[in-house]
Amino acid sequence: MDMPVTNFENGYFGANPQNVRDAYTHANRTIQEQNSWFLRNAYEEHITDVRARLAEAVGCSVEEIAITRGATEALQALIGGYNKLKPGDAVAYADLDYDSMQYAMKWLKDRRGVDVIATAIPEPATYQNVIDHYTKLLRGNPRITLLLLTHISHRTGLKLPIAEISRMAAQHGVDTIVDTAHSWGHVDFSVRDLESPFVGFNLHKWIGAPLGCGFLYIKKDRLPDIDRHFADEDHDADDVRSRIHTGTANSANYLAVPAALDFHRAVGASNKFARLQYLRDRWVHQVLDVSNLTIMTPEDRRMYGALTSFRIDGNTTRERSVAITDYLTKAWGIFTVRRGGVTNGEVIRVTPALYNTPQDSDRLARALRAAARRF
Known part of the structure; x- marks a missing residue:
């Protein structure tokens, strides 16, 4: 389905x-x-x-x-x-x-x-x-x-x-x-x-x-x-x-x-990692200039893979995180998840898989620009 x-x-x-x-x-x-x-x-x-x-x-x-x-x-x-x-x-x-x-x-x-x-x-x-x-x-x-x-x-x-x-x-x-x-x-x-x-x-x-x-x-x-x-x-x-x-x-x-x-062996571990980093970079690099949106991993390729979270300034509570994930789902058809437990406040987690496309990452970037203006 x-x-x-x-x-x-x-x-x-x-x-x-x-x-x-x-x-x-x-x-x-x-x-x-x-x-x-x-x-x-x-x-x-x-x-x-x-x-x-x-x-x-x-x-x-x-x-x-x-x-x-x-x-x-x-x-x-x-x-x-x-x-x-x-x-x-x-x-x-x-x-x-x-x-x-x-x-x-x-x-x-x-x-x-x-x-x-x-x-x-x-x-x-x-x-x-x-x-x-x-x-x-x-x-x-x-x-x-x-x-x-x-x-x-x-x-x-x-x-x-x-x-x-x-x-x-x-x-x-x-x-x-x-x-x-x-x-x-x-x-x-x-x-x-x-x-x-x-x-x-x-x-x-x-x-x-x-x-x-x-x-x-x-x-x-x-x-x-x-x-x-x-x-x-x-x-x-x-x-x-x-x-x-x-x-x-x-x-x-x-x-x-x-x-x-x-x-896993047929795909190749290094190929899989490269693909996942590419999909991550594709959306992240389109929103690095958004002043009120913080990417939670550094731009150091030793320190991230596919999974990357973001935080919109001033939105550090569970209630605000849920509001953002709901907006991304209802307005843009993009499913993400909130994550608590970070000392400085909640974050929204984005995790692509091999089946995601570059166009998916592009759509996410557009959605995050809209979310940053809204929240």
Whole structure:
């Protein structure tokens, strides 16, 4: 069915390519027809192959990843299971981190008896002031033991220099947990490039797998630093799969992951990233001269991809953000989404996908010029 609007809210989840839809349909039919016989026999071989494909694609060993129902579940297991904390230690996160991950970090106060430090990424952000922000944070708070980092923020689209921050954190004896929900499949990188021992991945955003797929990564020699998930005994203590236990999940989703990886490889990670940056630049560069409209990512190609947010001066509340998104939808047929949680006020998120056209970006630019005059 055709969309009634031009969709610039592709950050929620990614539309499945046709080969993924076909793979999911086939897997679901097989499961329904063969029922428990399939899941108790052939499924194990299939899911082992899925893990192997994921490990190869992300650049690690299969012993370092476990499949989850998304990045949120993966990161909650890593944050809650991190066992090197003791009372009096501190953990830190930033305003641009995902809400559920912030909650998990704050929960460590009760779970581990630590202090929780909330920080705000500088506005406007630059490569250097982001590095300076984390340098000051780590030097000024020597009790920090764990730092949450988000590769690409779901709020503003800011892409952090994760490797540089992770190396700096390690020099201060601080571990990092990295949220790549919005980056893998969007940005061309391997898990080793992040230089972090603990990473949560999503598969239903930029890789294009069915909803409810992700995985976690634990560097092999760091497995003991994450507790077994609710004292799981289905797998041995030295098996990474004991760090997450989800029960019976939608198995057809996972069996369609290889098709999503096939599509991603066929397009090419660097080609995909270039296309997404092009679509982003196409609308952003047409509104940079609008005096009362602020683009929330810097014009530094190291620090953004597809996802970029904007703010119209004086419109920092939820009510005003909703008014702007409603106007874009009703007057221009363009679907965007508001994002709260940014320290200096709400923003409107714009996220193109591969199927968006340059003409879509042009129409968005015209709509934003009109919105800036109206609001």
